[in-house]
Amino acid sequence: MRTTTRARFLAGLVSGTLLAAMPAQAAEPPTVFAAASLKNALDDIAGSYAREGKPAPRISYAASNTLAKQIEQGAPADLFFSADLDWMDHLAKQNLIRPDSRVSLLTNSIVLIAPKASRAEVRMGPGLDLAGALGQGRLAMGNVAAVPAGKYGKAALEKLGAWAGVKDRVAQGESVRAALLLVSRGEAPLGIVYATDAAADANVRIVATFPADSHPPIVYPVALTRDSANPDAAGLLAYLRGPTAKAAFERQGFTVLNRSATARP
Structure with missing residues (x-):
């Protein structure tokens, strides 16, 4: 650094003018x-x-x-x-x-989904025969003891009388998006996710929507x-x-x- 430039730099530090001219540090994002x-x-x-x-x-x-x-x-x-x-x-x-x-x-709703090419159909309501619709496959859900979508889904299946028939055939994911991915990839024939998740993935289709009164409010x-x-x-x-x-x-x-x-x- 040249002498005159260095002198001006030091003078700026003393006067505070250099610090004032320097750009402010970016705010830390939340x-x-x-x-x-x-x-x-x-x-x-x-x-x-x-x-x-x-x-x-x-x-x-x-x-x-x-x-x-x-x-x-x-x-x-x-x-x-x-x-x-x-x-x-x-x-x-x-x-x-x-x-x-x-x-x-x-708020949101929970839905039953299948891979886009699937022809699976169910009659949503009391007496839901989800075990029959699954065939030899498994039902993709979020963890039913902890993940909110899994908890809502289990409550709905219990209310509709379908939980006993599928509880041993559930593929539980660490999140609702993990359950969505299983169906999207064709690794599970059916899954329970939020309606918003189904809308975000072009590789799945909504088979049916669970009644709002079949589970706690989302x-x-x-x-x-x-x-x-x-x-x-x-x-x-x-x-x-x-x-x-x-x-x-x-x-x-x-x-x-x-x-x-x-x-x-």
Whole structure:
């Protein structure tokens, strides 16, 4: 560095003018832990958010139970977006979310799917003969003890009298998207996923939709985590409740609720 340039550099450090002229460090983007079934919609929303000049959020997708346990173990998430109330309640009981930020944002439905080329048909309703429709195959579902879509699916099958006939023939995935993939690849003749998952995969078709009264209400709550220190996290949560996000969710087949959820509906 030439002497005159070095002198100016040092003078700038003393006066603070050089530091003022330097570009500000980019803001750290907020981190979202989100249910796997939200991927298509949230990827779209994250892109819109970034195009508006905000730091694009980092999004980790997995089953809600997996994400909740990671937060419980200290994973650095700013927002938790669950596919059911149970796992949000689980964190709330441990004071790991900010209750005043919690909102029940979306609802969905569960459907029975088959590979696109399949000719499988079922009569949905009480007395559902799902075992007969499966033939020698297995039923793809999310883990029925922990994954929200699996829990909803098991409840529906129990209500319709079909669970006893298929419980030993279930291929349980670690998330609803894992169950979707089994059917999409033709590795399972039938599966239970959200309607939004079925709409996102051209290799599957909806065979039937489960009645809404056959399972607990499907509700997706979102909240800030207790330990979030990211200044943009609250703004991102507000954006998720805004018109741009609403349109993105609806394009994927979700119904937007936009209501407070400090208690169960």
